Amino acid sequence: MTAVAYAFRSYEFWLAYYRRVWRGSIVSSFVNPVFYLAAVGIGLGTLVNKSASPPGGVTYSHYVAPGLLVAAAMQIASTESTWPVMGSFKWTRSYYAMSATPLGPASIFAGHQLFIATRILVSATVYLAVIAAFGGIHSWLAMFAPAAALLTGLAFSAPIAAYAATAESDSAFSAILRFAIVPMFLFSGTFFPVTRLPTVLEWAAYATPLWHGVDLGRGLVLGTLGAAAALGHVAYLAVLAAAGLAVGRMTYTRRLQR
Amino acid sequence: MRMIGCVSPPSGGTLSILGLDPRRDGATIRAHLGVVPQLDTLDFELTVRENVIIYGRYFGLSRKELRCRADELLEFVQLDERADSKVEPLSGGMRRRLTIARSLVNDPDLLLLDEPTTGLDPQARHLVWDRLFRLKRRGATLVLTTHYMDEAEQLCDRLVVMDKGRIVAEGSPRELIGRYSTREVVELRFRDEPSLDLSTRVNGLARRIEALPDRTLLYTDDGDATADRIHELGLHPQSVLVRRSTLEDVFLHLTGRTLVDE
Amino acid sequence: MTAIVVGRGALLFERNLMVYRRAWLMILSGFFEPLFYLFSMGIGLGHYVGKVPVAGAGLVSYGSFVAPALLASAAMNGATYESVNIFFKLKYAKTYDAMLSTPVGPTDIAAGEIAWTLFRGLLYAVGFLVVVAALGLVYSAWAVLALLAALLIGFAFAGLSVAGATFMRSWQDFEIFGLIQLPMFLFSSTFYPLSVYPQALQWVVRCTPLYNAIALMRTLMLGGVGWAQLVNVAYLAVMGLIGLAITRGRIGKLLLK
Structure with missing residues (x-):
């Protein structure tokens, strides 16, 4: 019980910090949703909608919007759990400041993850509001889309932060972003069904957490989600997030006690 | 130092801090400790006052209480005029004083200082010494490591000379001089x-x-x-x-x- | 003066070569990013989009439509990112302090880093063009000039973004770059032709730097080179020169105080 209370104290640090730097995230949280939906959904949509069988059988903006909602969660999760984590160990050393107080490594880790979760929820809610504004919501289940984004985000942020706690330099981070995050963004069903990919890549896409998240989020917003699929997606993402949290607890403890 | 601060597990022997076992009661012990680490762990994005307040929040102190406490502590380390400044423009001595102010936020029973004045100019060192001496007079227990023998002579009642991780001598400064020189x-x-x-x-x-x-x-x-x-x-x-x-x-x-x- | 600047700038170039020999993965990743976009758009979305009309080239596949735009955007992103980074390192991170205590001056550093940035951009452009040509997405022999165009685009954006960076007060101000770059990337006819917009908006888009860069690149790679391309080239050259002039006026004031 106290561990939870401690996690909220570490969370409070991140909120205080965020009060100072929130301007920097305006772009990723509020402006990106509008720009991406306008350019891809509406602009590119005019080309895609001419197709005899558009993806998902709906207007392209309606198809792509939930995908972007979930993909944004992945992007926020992965940037927030790389440099800021390393920075708190190496540059500002704020984790060490916390560890000199009653807060333990697990609470320090959990507090940071809670903060990332908040960032994801805010971004997803903004996305959902914009989607609602242009009539892209097909089912009342859409209200759970931010929760799907949150779960997807944690499936990224927890394992990545667990890794970042072991990293000695930030050189691997841009490689992760460019060789894992960007390809997932482009090929895991955000913009078009993965069935369009060559078979090998298609199966690779099914293995990515983003595909599960996007399929889940899109199913909720468009109201096309089957119970079995929903269960499968949630289970897959939850296992990843839980594993990340368990490993992260270990790597944070090891790094802070070293 | 890190073992006493209950952030690293004891590597051997027995360790008891404030009568408690660091292995089991780490969080409880840390709640009564103040720590001035060798490298400052200040937050550059926050102001001087906010640095103290958020650190106090880690101990679960209330915001209202902390606002007074922060002003008091900043005055104590003579940083009250810089309370709303960011950390970045502060000099090394000011940052050190801020770290000390922060470590006092929970009114610790035991203050751990790891080379508190390394790298400071003489004025800043004397100010830090003065503040630490006042704390001592108020009854606080200070544990400090230093490479400066004049610092040890100024501040310590009892000191331990370590060589390659082993204790080679122990006593008050006067006793040690009498015994070894x-x-x-x-x-x-x-x-x-x-x-x-x-x-x-x-x-x-x-x-x-x-x-x-x-x-x-x-x-x-x-x-x-x-x-x-x-x-x-x-x-x-x-x-x-x-x-x-x-x-x-x-x-x-x-x-x-x-x-x-x- | 110029000779000295170039000479000392070359030292920096050498240093970067040394540093990046160990960070080759980073260099390589910059090459893959536009290709990922190309495959995603060309293979994935191309199926739904079909053929796109391009003035002077007729109907082209969606892949060949986006390829030139991706090359131009990559040149912009690379140049902006690097030059803002250079300025940041110079002013805040004090990365160059050791160098500045030697005969190397701030102008040498800026010149060397910009030359390095352009060199890196050129490498990427060559790689990208080879892949695109191998995929048969290039229709015009002018494409050879696309390399020069990539350099020009890099120069234009590097000049202006370093100039902009000299006005930044804190690193959070650098977000403004994202705020300008992303909409340009998304809206400057990168992923769909200008005809999608209403007439008035078309003229607004025509005035943006990235539109000029993309228009130039697209005609070079797909065909239809005409006098309009002189306007594109002039636009980009003037933009780079203005940036350089502003930077020169401000850099000494900011760095040598």
Whole structure:
């Protein structure tokens, strides 16, 4: 019980910090949703909608919007759990400041993850509001889309932060972003069904957490989600997030006690 | 230091802090500790006051209480005028004082200071010493590590000399000087290379003689008498300095003069 | 003066080569990013989009439509990112302090880093063009000039973004770059032709730097090079020169105080 209370104290640090730097995230949280939906959904949509069988059988903006909602969660999760984590160990050393107080490594880790979760929820809610504004919501289940984004985000942020706690330099981070995050963004069903990919890549896409998240989020917003699929997606993402949290607890403890 | 701070597990032996076991009661112990780490862990995005407040929140103190407490502490370390400044433009001494103010936010029973004045200018050092001395007078227990022997002499009631991770001596500064050195030291410098038989000639003038490349040290209980004897012997050093023995002499005697690379 | 600047700038170039020899993965990743976009758009979305009309080239596949735009955007992103980074390192991170205590001056550093940035951009452009040509997405022999165009685009954006960076007060101000770059990337006819917009908006888009860069690149690679391309080239050259002039006026004031 106290561990939870401690996690909220570490969370409070991140909120205080965020009060100072929130301007920097305006772009990723509020402006990106509008720009991406306008350019891809509406602009590119005019080309895609001419197709005899558009993806998902709906207007392209309606198809792509939930995908972007979930993909944004992945992007926020992965940037927030790389440099800021390393920075708190190496540059500002704020984790060490916390560890000199009653807060333990697990609470320090959990507090940071809670903060990332908040960032994801805010971004997803903004996305959902914009989607609602242009009539892209097909089912009342859409209200759970931010929760799907949150779960997807944690499936990224927890394992990545667990890794970042072991990293000695930030050189691997841009490689992760460019060789894992960007390809997932482009090929895991955000913009078009993965069935369009060559078979090998298609199966690779099914293995990515983003595909599960996007399929889940899109199913909720468009109201096309089957119970079995929903269960499968949630289970897959939850296992990843839980594993990340368990490993992260270990790597944070090891790094802070070293 | 990190083991006492309950952030690293004890590597061996027994450790009990404030009567508690760090393995089991880490969080409880840390709630009563103040820590000034070797490297500052301040937050550059926050203001000076916010740094103190958020640190207090880690201890679960209320926001209202902390607002007063922060002002009080910043005044104590003479940073009240910079309370709303960011950390970035602060000088090294100011940052150190802020770290000390922050470590006091929970009114600790035990304050751990890891090289609190390393890298500071003399004014800043004396200010830090002054504040630490006041804390001590108020009854706080300070545990501090330092490479500066004058700092140890200024602040410590009881000190432990460590060499390669082992305790080599223990006692009050005065006791240690009495035990491992003489009351005074005579430092001789010669214009030319000291002749080979110098050490044999001065032999017997002091309790211990140390011939260094640039000077010869004579450890004695009466420096002036020893200096007179040297002149009587017909030696004409370029300079003769009679001074009191310091902890530095003790430290160098105990741990040797060769460089230790950590 | 110029000779000295170039000479010392070359030292920096050498240093970067040394540093990046160990960070080759980073260099390589910059090459893959536009290709990932190309495959995603060309293979994935191309199926739904079909053929796109391009003035002077007729109907082209969606892949060949986006390829030139991706090359132009990559040149912009690379130049902006690097030059803002250079300025940041110079002013805040004090990365160059050791160098500045030697005969190397701030102008040498800026010149060397910009030359390095352009060199890196050129490498990427060559790699990208080879892949695109191998995929048969290039229709015009003018494409050889696309390399020069990539350099020009890099120069234009590097000049202006370093100039902009000299006005930044804190690193959070650098977000403004994202705020300008992303909409340009998304809206400057990168992923769909200008005809999608209403007439008035078309003229707004025509005035943006990235539109000019993309228009130039697209005609070079797909065909239809005409006098309009002189306007594109002039636009980009003037933009780079203005940036350089502003930077020169401000850099000494900011760095040598």
